[in-house]
Amino acid sequence: MILDGEFTFRAHRSNVWTLLQDPDVLVKAMPGAQRLVATGDGTYEGTIRIGVGPVTAASWTLTVALHDREEPASYGMKVESKGPLGFTRGSASVELLDEPAGTRMKYRADMQIGGKVAGIGQRLLDQVARMLTKQGLEALSREMEARLSLSVGSASASVGVATAPTVDGEVVTDGEPADAAEANPESGDTVEATASSGDGDGAAQPEPPRAPGMPDEPAVVVDLDQELPPGTV
Amino acid sequence: MKPAPFEYFRPDTVDEALALLGEHGWDAKLLAGGQSLVPAMNFRLAAPGVLIDLNRIPGLDGIREEGGALRIGTMVRQHAAERSAHVHRLAPLLAEALPFVAHPQIRNRGTVGGSVAHADPAAELPAVMLALGARMHVVGPNGQRALAADEFFTGLFSTALEHDEMLAEIEIPALTPRAGFAFMEVSRRHGDFGLAGLAVSVALDDGGCCADARIALLGVGEGPVLAHAAADALRGQSPSLDAVAAAADAARAEVDPPMDIHASSEYRRHLVGVLVGRALPVAFGRAWAGGS
Secondary structure, three states: OEEEEEEEEOOOHHHHHHHHOOHHHHHHHOOOEEEEEEEEOOEEEEEEEEOOOOOOOEEEEEEEEEEEEEOOOEEEEEEEEEEOOEEEEEEEEEEEEEEOOEEEEEEEEEEEEEOHHHHHHHHHHHHHHHHHHHHHHHHHHHHHHHHHHHHHHHHOHHHHHHHHHHHHHHHHHHOOHHHHHHOOOOHHHHHHHHHHHHHHHHHHOOOOOOOOOOOOHHHHHHHHHOOOOOOOO | OOOOOOEEEOOOOHHHHHHHHHHHHHHEEEEOOOOOHHHHHHOOOOOOOEEEEOOOOOOOOOEEEEOOEEEEEOOOEHHHHHHOHHHHHHOHHHHHHHHHOOOHHHHHHOEHHHHHHHOOOOOHHHHHHHHHOOEEEEEEOOEEEEEEHHHHEEEOOEEOOOOOOEEEEEEEEOOOOOEEEEEEEEOOOOOOOOOEEEEEEEEEOOOOOEEEEEEEEEOOOOOOEEOHHHHHHHOOOOOOHHHHHHHHHHHHHHOOOOOOOOOOHHHHHHHHHHHHHHHHHHHHHHHHOOOO
16 A cells, blocks of 8 residues: 655754654654654654554554664655554655745655455555544644744743743644645645744754654554454445 | 454443443443444454443334424334335435445344444445435433534544444435435445445525535545535536536545555546536436426
């Protein structure tokens, strides 16, 4: 299954790169992620738990290895996952592009899915993968903005009061990301938000940029967990 | 092909069922006809800890007319709805769609409410409810509430139902004299899930122009999808072949169908255009003839 698309984050590219490599950020963004730890330079291991519709949530183990990292522009990754309902493996490439509205991520993943999930749930894999990807990227975007906004707030204490409302504003905006996601390249709102959060980012960046990450991860992981609907009758 | 162990409850009243739902929450599943849930359990895709069987609760399987609307209890078997004179008279679109739901043996057990609450993206009945502008009457610990179909279906196997609520009854506005309808789908074999399909409901104004159109597509999104652009292209127009062709183009352009081994995304998109082009003339023809 090929899963590709684009998503715009309202943040500077260097910040996006850094946060995409941070397991603490990714674990919050991946749908169903329970644990994600770095096991080496560019390798990660974790557990995710996902249930869709009638399919009861099950735990999947996940390993991710990054390669060809060219900060802050692109990287590739290999992903493997195993669970009670099947397995997934595949590769993905991620590209980060500077944009006036922030940073545009282009991703393309080629995933193989096997086992019971693939057999019974084939009909729905694509939809589930898309849904989880969307959820993951939106969550990632929210998490990024929350972190960057908070950093801005604390970094410039005197402006704290003014900054705080901005944070709220962004959060509110994100509250309806489900809709926004489809019309995802809506740069109108994006630009304004970026302007405020973007400035402080550089200084605010507390996370060590070296941690490896799986940017697209959420999407990939998602595929694995695919729940198969029972409609297979 | 045996399910994982589960606890089984068979409440005698809706209140008991709701109490059980409240108690077991996320770990519980309501059992209606079981035509989707039970296979999923047997494949062990679904492993609910608790099953709450609604089959013995009286009063959930009525089909009646009330206030100019059709009321269908959540436990009405699909077969019963298919044979109901009320359904044929007040909601003929539903009657036309039901034979496409799986096979007769499955419709003997499967329920209207179960299919709607399950919200499979390729299922026929959710699309019908969306096209007809049905209202979902839901009961929960805080009493009853009613939701429009537009807000009821929220995504892949997702509805606005909370985990401690259940669908009790579906209300469908009666067919009006200048309204028309059509249901069509394309599947590899009859009874399979459709690769793509649609339920269409249109209304004509006094001048014979399209007053309203609801085109609900199935199999091409996370749930039933209203083709808004296609409907916009029709509203106010005389229902000519040109108008139909414009609507088909609009529908094709606004969908983003999934792919699987049965059909590519492109093929499904193509089907959407073909089906819209076929269904609208039928629906307008019926509206013209007096909504028969």
